[in-house]
Amino acid sequence: MALSLSDFESDALSTLMSYGEIPCLSPMFDSQWIEHGYLDIAINLLADWAKSRRFAQSQVTIHRLEGRTPVLTVTIEATGPVDGTVVLYGHLDKQPPLGDWSPGLEPFRPSRQGDRLFARGLADDGYSTFSALLALEQLEADGIEHGRCVVLIEASEESGSPDLDAHLDALSDLLGQVELLICLDSGALTYDRLWVTTSLRGVINVEVTVRVLEQGQHSGSASGVVPSSFRILRQLLDRVEDASTGEILVEELRAIIPDEHVRAAHDIAEEFGDIVARELPVLPGVNLMGDSSADRILRRSWSPTLSIVGMSGVPDSSIAGNVLRPFTTAVLSFRLPPSVNAELACEALMRVLSNDIPSSAIVELSSHAADGWVAPVLAPWLDQALSEASIGAFGHDVGFTGEGGSIPFLASLGKRYPDVQFVATGVLGPGSNAHGIDEMLDLPMMIGVTNAVSSVVAAFARHKRESA
Numbered sequence: 001m002a003l004s005l006s007d008f009e010s011d012a013l014s015t016l017m018s019y020g021e022i023p024c025l026s027p028m029f030d031s032q033w034i035e036h037g038y039l040d041i042a043i044n045l046l047a048d049w050a051k052s053r054r055f056a057q058s059q060v061t062i063h064r065l066e067g068r069t070p071v072l073t074v075t076i077e078a079t080g081p082v083d084g085t086v087v088l089y090g091h092l093d094k095q096p097p098l099g100d101w102s103p104g105l106e107p108f109r110p111s112r113q114g115d116r117l118f119a120r121g122l123a124d125d126g127y128s129t130f131s132a133l134l135a136l137e138q139l140e141a142d143g144i145e146h147g148r149c150v151v152l153i154e155a156s157e158e159s160g161s162p163d164l165d166a167h168l169d170a171l172s173d174l175l176g177q178v179e180l181l182i183c184l185d186s187g188a189l190t191y192d193r194l195w196v197t198t199s200l201r202g203v204i205n206v207e208v209t210v211r212v213l214e215q216g217q218h219s220g221s222a223s224g225v226v227p228s229s230f231r232i233l234r235q236l237l238d239r240v241e242d243a244s245t246g247e248i249l250v251e252e253l254r255a256i257i258p259d260e261h262v263r264a265a266h267d268i269a270e271e272f273g274d275i276v277a278r279e280l281p282v283l284p285g286v287n288l289m290g291d292s293s294a295d296r297i298l299r300r301s302w303s304p305t306l307s308i309v310g311m312s313g314v315p316d317s318s319i320a321g322n323v324l325r326p327f328t329t330a331v332l333s334f335r336l337p338p339s340v341n342a343e344l345a346c347e348a349l350m351r352v353l354s355n356d357i358p359s360s361a362i363v364e365l366s367s368h369a370a371d372g373w374v375a376p377v378l379a380p381w382l383d384q385a386l387s388e389a390s391i392g393a394f395g396h397d398v399g400f401t402g403e404g405g406s407i408p409f410l411a412s413l414g415k416r417y418p419d420v421q422f423v424a425t426g427v428l429g430p431g432s433n434a435h436g437i438d439e440m441l442d443l444p445m446m447i448g449v450t451n452a453v454s455s456v457v458a459a460f461a462r463h464k465r466e467s468a
């Protein structure tokens with residue numbers, strides 16, 4: 001029997017709501033996360049709920065490494081003679097609220113409107129612990145065989161998963177021979193089917209500071225003599241991005257899009273129309289980039305792009321005086337094509353931004369790079385299992401799409417387990433606003449994804465039995 005919304009409401013909803021109240025920000029957004037202890041409160045809450053689940057044989061463990069965020073594992077032993085491990089991945093750390101939420105909604109006071117829950121971190125990615133365990137519990141309740149499963153919930157994902165590799169090293173015995181990885185932290189284009197991610201973009205963050213003065217000067221006395229740090233920054237930016245088109249000019253950040261991804265984008269555009277544009281709150285009259293729906297799907301999933309996500313050294317407009325400022329800092333956020341080597345791309349960017357600086361101004365740079373990911377080719381059994389899982393849970397065949405965001409975890413696991421089958425899926429569909437204000441979890445989607453995961457885990461055990 002499939003999990004229903006009312007099963008979820010009686011078994012898990014109140015704990016998920018309690019989780020929604022915890023401001024367990026990822027370390028990048030809370031430098032005092034150890035003192036605050038919110039990640040500990042969250043992991044203990046999830047661990048206690050995990051211990052209350054009904055499995056024939058399971059083990060709930062919180063893993064701690066000095067100075068790092070903790071990891072929760074729930075190991076559920078196989079119910080039949082099936083070897084290999086299925087890992088189900090999620091994370092419990094959250095993005096910050098970002099800004100003021102809409103009236104009636106608050107980031108850390110979950111509220112329900114119809115079948116949708118609003119709070120920071122429910123859809124990204126607090127639901128994952130509940131979904132993974134309920135999916136497996138359902139199999140045991142129905143007497144359906146499953147292999148050994150490890151639900152692995154980390155707490156540094158929103159900071160780029162800096163702690164995950166160390167934990168994976170320490171957990172290699174516990175994980176054993178990983179054969180299938182199900183990542184419950186990805187997106188969906190619609191709420192009517194299971195969506196499986198075929199690629200993710202990489203990311204490079206560069207903080208660039210241009211300095212020209214020891215302290216700010218009256219612009220009446222210094223302008224025209226001392227070069228403006230903002231103008232020098234503009235020139236540097238012009239080296240990496242064409243200001244009129246948004247095209248990225250550094251060759252190492254560009255890639256050729258594989259034919260099958262181009263075809264898939266056209267198929268999606270044919271079925272759903274301008275699905276990317278439709279979901280964005282674009283102001284009336286603003287012309288979008290891209291010349292067709294398919295082009296926009298490809299641009300979002302495969303184009304290198306630059307967004308300026310933060311600035312310093314520039315006063316708020318309400319207190320702006322006529323001053324030639326001593327420095328300007330900008331944080332540059334690049335998204336990379338999935339197949340680009342982020343480390344090499346980052347080195348190229350550093351060269352372009354540090355050579356031959358206009359007016360010999362002082363430039364300081366720091367950077368962080370993370371690879372994107374291209375899904376390995378699906379094994380025939382898994383291709384069929386995903387289709388059956390989506391039809392069973394939603395009444396619609398599975399959809400495949402590239403995502404514009406990044407999940408560093410997948411790239412690092414892809415390197416660690418090159419022969420493993422991957423399923424990256426999730427509930428982040430239209431209006432889910434992960435990382436934005438008014439983050440929303442669509443409960444029917446969560447139930448559908450949970451049931452689809454049950455079905456895929458069961459198919460893995462059947463496949464192992466048949467191929468034994």
Ligand SMILES: [Zn+2]
Nearest residue numbers: 124125157185
């Ligand atoms: Zn996430």
